[in-house]
Structure formats: structure tokens, C-alpha cells
Amino acid sequence: MGDRARTGLWYALFAYACWGVVPVYLQLTRGIDGFELIGWRVIASVLVAFALVAMTRGWARMRQVLRSRRDTWTLVLAGHAVLVNWTAFVVGVLSDRVLETSLGYFLNPLVSVVLAVLFLGERLRPLQWAAVGLGAVGVGVMIVGYGEVPWIGLLVASSFGVYGLIKKRVGGSVDALSGFTIETTAALPASLAMMLVAISLHGLTLGANGTAGILGAAGFGIVTAVPLLAFAAATRRIPLTWVAFTQYLAPIMTFLFGAFVMHEPMPLERWIGFALVWASVALVSIDAVGRHFRRPPLIPPAA
Secondary structure, three states, rough: OOOOHHHHHHHHHHHHHHHHHHHHHHHHOOOHHHHHHHHHHHHHHHHHHHHHHOOOOOOOHHHHHOHHHHHHHHHHHHHHHHHHHHHHHHHHHOOOOOHHHHHHHHHHHHHHHHHHHHHHHOOOOOHHHHHHHHHHHHHHHHHHOOOOOOOOHHHHHHHHHHHHHHHHHHHHHOOOOHHHHHHHHHHHHHHHHHHHHHHHHHHOOOHHHHHHHHHHHOOOHHHHHHHHHHHHHOOOOOOHHHHHHOOOOHHHHHHHHHHHHOOOOHHHHHHHHHHHHHHHHHHHHHHHHHHEEEEEEOOOOOO
């Protein structure tokens, strides 16, 4: 492994480790209404994004992106998809449903496969069909045995899957910082509306957890931006196959936190459901690795 690949792997591990500890970070903000907290998160993220653009003198790159109507509207849609994802995740963690958020990110590869079939015309290979089937059975077991639909997990998975599908449209034409800045700015009006509705119903809850809650909400911009930029740096240095394996670090950490620190209930049917989902994730990973190694090597052009 060369230095560039090694650095990229560390960037990927760092990004997913950061996302894995976000549920721990959110404990600072307990008592703050989830919808209000999302508003503060978007405000903080926009401030951090524009500060980074100014520091890196990225105004020209961002203007270039904004000249493309297609890229701009694609990023606007992506911003609203990730807003739904953030909202489901934050509400899930603050309502003591950490395990459901973990389930959502475990299901995300399966959702991405299904969306690729529906919208990109791709065909599933046998192992992928088996993985989707196992994942569906796993969710079904939880619904029947646990007595309720894991709607937060399903919303986390579907919204992030849609986000990935939308981002695929802009491909490599948009750099990470410009994309992040435009996405979060586009999500600002909707998030402010959510926050104002929450405040009108419950009053301002920002200070509910004292100084820790205020600092936690203010630091959300950095917590959002740092792993995203590390992830972008990783994807420029290592193959996506490697990134696909590192992505499971975050939901594994989240699952361990929910099950063994927050002590959320894990009856037998939930263990069975998670086991089936994990088996489906293993099948998707095996299929991806097999496809990667079966790919013929590139033949250099003749001199």
C-alpha cells in the first residue's frame, strides 16, 4: 500500500469514526427539541462552510458550480434529502432510538442497490438479490416480533440512499466544499421553518441543558463539516471498494453505543432481525469484492 492510499484509508476511517460518535456528541444537547436542534445545526454548518470557502479562497470554484443550472438544482435537491436524513437521525438519537439509526445505515447499501435498479436501469446479480431479500426479511421480523415499524431506521436509510442517487448526477463536476456549502445553504429555509414551528409549540429549548447544550448546538457545524471533508479526501485517494468497507464502522459504533451504553431493549426478535440485515450486508460486500477482483486489469496503450 502506497503512502497516498494509506493516507486515504486513514481519512476514511477518521470520517466514519466521527460519524460513529455523533450519537455520543448528541448527549450534550439532550433537552433541546430535535427540530429546533436541526435548525441550529444547519445555521452552524452554513457559517462553517462559508468560513472554509473564504479561508481556501474557493469563491471562484463555487461560482463555477452555480453557473450550471443542472448542478445547482441537483445540489438543492441533495440538500433537502440530507436534511431529512439529519432530522430522522437526530430525532432518533434524542428519543432513545439509537439502534434504529444504526439499522438505517446498515440498510443503506441495500437501499442504494434498489434505487440503482429503479432509476439507473441497473440489474441485480444473484448475490445482490439474496442480500435485498435477507434485508427485507430482517426488517419484517422486527416489525412482526417487536410490534412496530422501525420508521426512523427506514427513513434514515431511504433518505441517505436518495441523497447518494442525487449526488451521482453531479459526479466529479462539483468539489466537496462547494457542494457542501450550496447544499446546506439550500436547506436553510426549510430548517429555519422547522425550528420556528418547534419554538412556537414548545418555546426556545436551546438552553435546556445549560452551557453544554448551547456549545453542543454551536459546534454542530464543525461536527458536520470535518468528517464530510475527510470523506471527500478519502475518495480521491482510495478505491470506492475500500470506502464501502469502512462505511460500516459508523453503524457498528452506533449499534454498540445504543445496545451496551444506552441499554436500549434488544429482545430476541430484534437480534434475529439485525442478524439477517448483517448477513445481507455481508453478501453485498462479498459481491462487491468479487466484482472488483474479477475486473480485468487495464492494458496500457502501446508506445
